[in-house]
Amino acid sequence: GNSVTQMEGPVTLSEEAFLTINCTYTATGYPSLFWYVQYPGEGLQLLLKATKADDKGSNKGFEATYRKETTSFHLEKGSVQVSDSAVYFCALGNSGTYKYIFGTGTRLKVLA
Amino acid sequence: DGGITQSPKYLFRKEGQNVTLSCEQNLNHDAMYWYRQDPGQGLRLIYYSQIVNDFQKGDIAEGYSVSREKKESFPLTVTSAQKNPTAFYLCASSIDPTNYGYTFGSGTRLTVV
Numbered sequence: 736g737n738s739v740t741q742m743e744g745p746v747t748l749s750e751e752a753f754l755t756i757n758c759t760y761t762a763t764g765y766p767s768l769f770w771y772v773q774y775p776g777e778g779l780q781l782l783l784k785a786t787k788a789d790d791k792g793s794n795k796g797f798e799a800t801y802r803k804e805t806t807s808f809h810l811e812k813g814s815v816q817v818s819d820s821a822v823y824f825c826a827l828g829n830s831g832t833y834k835y836i837f838g839t840g841t842r843l844k845v846l847a
Numbered sequence: 848d849g850g851i852t853q854s855p856k857y858l859f860r861k862e863g864q865n866v867t868l869s870c871e872q873n874l875n876h877d878a879m880y881w882y883r884q885d886p887g888q889g890l891r892l893i894y895y896s897q898i899v900n901d902f903q904k905g906d907i908a909e910g911y912s913v914s915r916e917k918k919e920s921f922p923l924t925v926t927s928a929q930k931n932p933t934a935f936y937l938c939a940s941s942i943d944p945t946n947y948g949y950t951f952g953s954g955t956r957l958t959v960v
Contacts, residue, residue, distance in 0.1 A: 767945045778853075778937050778951035779890075786946055824889065828945045833878050833897050834905070835944060839889040 737762045741825050741838035748815055748845050756810040756841045758799075758825035768792075768801050768808040769826040773840070779824060782810075815845045849874045853938050853952035859960050860925070860932070868923045868955045870938035879921035880939040880949070883907060890937065896921055925957065933959045 783792030785801035892905030910929025
């Protein structure tokens with residue numbers, strides 16, 4: 736079956752540090768991959784997406800590349816800010832189904 | 848501005864009572880979802896609906912019920928049969944989850960007192 740595995744947190748970084756949050760998946764067919772961000776006490780917001788292999792999703796300085804050969808979709812940002820502190824979720828969606836598979840989330844804390 | 852609205856933001860319930868959480872969207876999305884989130888954990892799917900008057904159980908449907916009488920509305924009832932209902936509940940909608948992802952509401956925090 737389909738599954739998503741995220742690195743466990745929390746991840747604590749200093750401001751302007753480089754961020755990587757790992758996400759790997761198993762899936763049949765050709766899934767779409769997503770990163771969502773959740774700020775404290777709020778719902779999730781779509782951060783970026785990639786719908787086919789080798790696509791790169793990007794938004795607000797965050798990037799992730801859909802790598803079929805390594806079944807990965809790692810989230811990266813070159814220089815994090817305190818305002819990036821949140822929980823990040825990797826998710827997988829497969830055509831023909833309306834259901835997502837979410838990872839367990841990775842908490843990021845950025846220190847000034 | 849289109850969006851998805853959940854109400855109330857905070858809800859307190861006495862043990863043995865049913866309670867209904869509201870979810871309304873004006874995005875013209877066909878599909879709607881209810882997720883439960885426990886502290887420090889991921890999201891678990893309770894129910895989802897792809898079209899009006901139709902819905903399917905998710906992974907943890909026991910103790911919950913839903914209806915989908917209108918495209919815009921997908922209320923969730925937490926019944927007294929739900930043994931551990933204290934959690935953060937998230938509603939989402941989508942026009943095409945594979946290509947466009949979900950739009951989430953801001954959530955309802957339910958506490959049993």
